[in-house]
Amino acid sequence: MNQLWEALLWCLDPSNWQGPAGIGARSLEHLGYTALALVIASVIAVPVGWWVGHTGRGRGVAVAVSGAARALPTLGVVTLMGLMLGIGLAAPMTAFVVLAVPSILAAAYAGFEAVDRQVVDAARAQGLTEAQVLWRVEVPLGLPLLIGGLRSAALQVIATATLAAYVGAGGLGRYLFLGLKTQDYAMMLGGSLIVVLLAIALDLLFAAAGRAAVPRGVRVARQGQAQ
Amino acid sequence: MSWILNNLPLILDRLWAHVATSLPAIVLALLISLPLGWLAHRYRPLNGPVLTGAGLMYALPSLPLFIVLPVLIGTGVRDAVNVVVALTLYGVALMVRSVSDGLDGIPPEARSAATALGYRPLRRFLAVDLPLAGPVILSGLRVVAVSTVSLCTVGAVLGIPSLGLLFTDGFQRGILAQILTGIVLTVALALALDRLLVLTGRLLMPWARTPSRRTSRRSHRAGGVERAVTPS
Amino acid sequence: MISYGSVTKRFRDGTVAVDDFSLSVPRGSLTVLAGSSGCGKTTLMRMVNRMVDPSEGRVAVDGQDVAGQDPVALRRRIGYVMQNSGLLPHRTVGQNIATVPRLTGMDRSAARRKAADMMDLVGLAPELANRYPAQLSGGQQQRVGVARGxxxxxxxxxxxxxFGAVDPLVRADLQRQLVELHHQLGTTILFVTHDMDEALTLGDHIVLLQAGARIAQQGTPKDFVSAPASDFVRDFLGLDRGQRTLRRETAADGSVLLVDPHGRPAGVLAE
Incomplete structure (x- = not known):
């Protein structure tokens, strides 16, 4: 418990917050990685997932990819990219994107699949074009699940970004590996605590966003069921 | 290829360490989550806190957890026990939900029929509830098995033996084949375990085809925010 | 108005849902396609608005082959009501009803007035306009479906x-109202059901289908009851099981009862 106290002191020491290697800068770097990776992964995975969900084509492949990806060891991907692409942002970022794509892809198509097929059929029969069916029916109704997928992906990237310091990336992982190397347990533990806080904060943020994305008409339906 | 042939004993050693760390975690997670999931299912007020706690648990990144845990349980930072405990916690976090979902999903008619036939509570739980919730529990266990095997490698950056040492070692020495071997073996081990669970499920529950992972009817109906599926 | 000319539909798996079907549905009629599930009646109906395209033959509306028409424009001209209403769960009742008027460029306030008129027409209280579908009863949802159509x-x-999924009392109410609406508006209605009672209640022309959408008999409700064309028709109507073969019987107080072959009273005879 003494160690926890020292770690806390390390976290609160103002001198550890200053400069480009300070906690503030490292946290921003960590969040920046996460944001960039999510944007890139979304640009790739959301259109593909929506296409799979809308047309029902390629579903088998999408299921297999997102399922098999769960078995992919993050550290393996990080070190592999580090070795292949060398120092710089490209290696860790590629690893983050590779690991974030499957959950976003799965959530994008699962969101569409969860929409009642009768509702989609009726919308089409009323004369909505395919684009209107997509944007006015499937996207709003599938959004909460998609945000759930972004949430998993964000947590995945936060965790992987910590590991990526092992291959030379920045972010809060630096403290963990530096502490490990110099036997500075307070720094190692303090850095870990900050990553944990960051992950929980992000998790709660996405949870709130997911709740807010549930359309009102669907929310009242669920309350009705609960009664 | 030649790297693999030259280092076969090393690889087998790592593989064995990997199995010895991940398998106990998977078994422990199942054993702990059965009663916990039952409590969450049986006593509604517990449902919220247990599932929220589980949710927060697997929001925690693995490496920081491996580092914080020794302080809380009084082990050394390079101790493999940390990894087993952390992986068990992740497994429980995932499985509790499957168990309570599975029990929630039992048709009430089946349960009251069993009571009407004269089953006592414990006997009914073992003979009726558990088998009927089995397919959902099994799909949860499959996710746990796969993610545990994959997560186990993270301990390598702290020097804890597993297939993950092939990544760190391969990176330090610049041997691509070593990293690739590690990835392939980890994925293969995870998928083999997954297959094994599916086959065991067919043997134990011949009446049910395993539902696809994490799509119990209930979570589908609830629609809403699907939880993060694997810890990282 | 709607005409089917030697229409066949083969699905990709080889099943023939519709086999060489021809029919012409007169303008302003309420024509019922009846038959048990899997007889191809829904497939036939969905060919009219190109939700399904025939493999062979042609379907024409007002003499024009639908195959040459833009499906989206066609669907916007043709109302469609389905079993579980198919309402958009994230849109209010008013917004659901105004869907097609809004799609075809009607401005917001005019569409809102239109929706209010439609709700009045189908007997929905105006204050329901801001509710969501999930907040309505099954019967109300079906009314919204009709209003949207x-x-x-x-x-x-x-x-x-x-009206397949609502309880019998509400169904009878909805059926009565549909007949009224039909008289009032003169819309050509093509109605699909597996319930022969419903067909007899609603249809001024009934087409009874067998597997492959082969026509077992077509005609007015009276034609069916008085002159069933085959054993299949008799069976489907329930003539053989006796529900529709009634005997007169004089009760103790002198009134004339109609009883079925089991001696159960089915009603009294109004002289």
């Missing part, structure tokens, strides 16, 4: 077992 003033209304 009629909102674009279509000349044709397609109805696919619209």
């Amino acid at each position: 009629l909102a674009a003033d279509p000349e044709i209304l397609l109805m696919d077992e619209p």
Whole structure:
């Protein structure tokens, strides 16, 4: 418990917050990685997932990819990219994107699949074009699940970004590996605590966003069921 | 290829360490989550806190957890026990939900029929509830098995033996084949375990085809925010 | 108005849902396609608004082959009501009804007035306009479905077992109202059901289908009851089981009862 106290002191020491290697800068770097990776992964995975969900084509492949990806060891991907692409942002970022794509892809198509097929059929029969069916029916109704997928992906990237310091990336992982190397347990533990806080904060943020994305008409339906 | 042939004993050693760390975690997670999931299912007020706690648990990144845990349980930072405990916690976090979902999903008619036939509570739980919730529990266990095997490698950056040492070692020495071997073996081990669970499920529950992972009817109906599926 | 000319539909798996079907549905009629599930009746109906395209033959509306028409424009001209209403769960009742008017460029306030008129027409209280579908009863949801189908003033209304999932009392109410609406608006209605009672209640022309959408008999409700064309028709109507073969019987107080072959009273004879 003494160690926890020292770690806390390390976290609160103002001198550890200053400069480009300070906690503030490292946290921003960590969040920046996460944001960039999510944007890139979304640009790739959301259109593909929506296409799979809308047309029902390629579903088998999408299921297999997102399922098999769960078995992919993050550290393996990080070190592999580090070795292949060398120092710089490209290696860790590629690893983050590779690991974030499957959950976003799965959530994008699962969101569409969860929409009642009768509702989609009726919308089409009323004369909505395919684009209107997509944007006015499937996207709003599938959004909460998609945000759930972004949430998993964000947590995945936060965790992987910590590991990526092992291959030379920045972010809060630096403290963990530096502490490990110099036997500075307070720094190692303090850095870990900050990553944990960051992950929980992000998790709660996405949870709130997911709740807010549930359309009102669907929310009242669920309350009705609960009664 | 030649790297693999030259280092076969090393690889087998790592593989064995990997199995010895991940398998106990998977078994422990199942054993702990059965009663916990039952409590969450049986006593509604517990449902919220247990599932929220589980949710927060697997929001925690693995490496920081491996580092914080020794302080809380009084082990050394390079101790493999940390990894087993952390992986068990992740497994429980995932499985509790499957168990309570599975029990929630039992048709009430089946349960009251069993009571009407004269089953006592414990006997009914073992003979009726558990088998009927089995397919959902099994799909949860499959996710746990796969993610545990994959997560186990993270301990390598702290020097804890597993297939993950092939990544760190391969990176330090610049041997691509070593990293690739590690990835392939980890994925293969995870998928083999997954297959094994599916086959065991067919043997134990011949009446049910395993539902696809994490799509119990209930979570589908609830629609809403699907939880993060694997810890990282 | 709607005509089918030697229409066949083969699905990709080889099943023939519709086999060489021809029919012409007169303008302003309420024509019922009846038959048990899997006989191809829904497939036939969905060919009218190109939700299904025939493998062979042609379907024409007002003499024009639908195959040459833009499906989206065609669907906006044809009302469609389905079994579980198919309402958009994230849109209010008013927004659901105004869907097609809004799609075809009607401005917001005019569409809102239109929706209010439609709600009045189908007997929905105006304050329901801001509710969501999930907040309505099954019967109310079906009324919204009908209102949505009629909102674009279509000349044709397609109805696919619209009252199948509501309880019998509400169903009878909805059926009565549909007949009234039909008299009032003169819309051509093509109605699909597996319930022969419903067909006899609603249809001024009934087409009874067998597997492969082969026509077992067509005609007025009276034609069916007085002159069933085959054993299949007798069976489907329930003539052989006796529900529709009634005997007179004089009760103790002198009134004339109609009883079925089991001696159960089915009603009294009004002289």
